[in-house]
Amino acid sequence: MQDLSIPEAASHAILEAGRRMDRFGWVPATAGNISVRLGPDRVAITRSGRHKGFLDAAGVMQVDLAARPLDSNARPSAETGLHCGIYRRFPEAGAALHGHSVAATVLSRLAGDTLTLAGYELLKAFPGLPTHDATVAVPVLDNDQDIPRLQAEVERRWADMAVIPPGYLIRGHGVYVWAADMPAALARLEAFEFMLDCELALRRVRP
Template sequence: MPYQPLNALVDACRWIGARGWAPATGGNMSLREDSDHCWISQSGKDKGNLTADDFLRVEIATNRAPCGGRPSAETGLHTLLYRLWPEAGAVLHVHTVNATVLSRVIREPVLELTGYEMQKSLRGQQSHQQRVAIPVFDNDQDIDALAGQIGRYGEQHPLHYGFLLRGHGLTCWGRNVDEARRHLEGLEFLFHCEMQRRLLERV
């Protein structure tokens, strides 16, 4: 029988799929079960049509799916986040146009956002005057190497909401599916605003 709390994640996946944020079976989503296990979407599945049966139970320490099946290629990034931040309860990785393009425009290691009222959609943000820092990492097909790069950064700097991979997309998380979903929607709105601002400043 599927893990019942996955129903909220399935709903989030369908919401993501309806917005075109995980095209061509891209993206991957996961939910923490406990300190040792998480559930992650299987590779090659349309995220807008997932059911609870399309998630695999994975060991956080080893990335292994004891019952077989092929978890997402980026499983190692999800388990890294669960290891680094015990409060992380759900992780959403999407390929939105705004996140993908903006990640290539940004040359700095961190995208800094400030002045937007919608920053308050992110946990801990109380004012548009605060600063939101989203790390930007170079993409790498070697997931272990990429996880190592992100892990080293995370050990020295706060990673509150998510990070961007250049030319790839956004990975974000929350204490539960609802918070992860709110962070995704809030960040996507902020990225869209930042893209428009930068375009208009060039006119």
């Protein structure tokens, strides 16, 4: 019989990520969600309705890659399907983070289909960019409460991109990023949020 327990290291990584994101104000109220890949067909993810800054082990559950709960009748995050879409598309992805920062929410409302980041030293946090002298077009998706439909649109956008950045924005909502493991995902999120803060500051001084 398959062991469906969540490894302590995975649960700890999610809890610590929630506290870190909360300290930066990226997961207000019960917003945001956090996940870790447990294997080829299992994901540990935050349960719905839990404040990410005060998570305990009971706030983490398992789903399969179709976003179906495996180990309880608990309700996973509403956007579990977007996490699973990341893991299905990118076998190297080991952790995914979703936050609702002010900068991500505001800039995604002002942007078109993409938000361009260029010239930032922290672009080095994105794979294949060894220098600040680079430009990344971050996809911006219209918000949709129909998660399968939204994920289908994400996949359509990915199919049109020669190089897929490890992150995207949902308009008026927030940001998704992923990486090989939780430390890398957190570093990537922090770099992304720093650049978004800079972009928002530039719009204030350059109306």
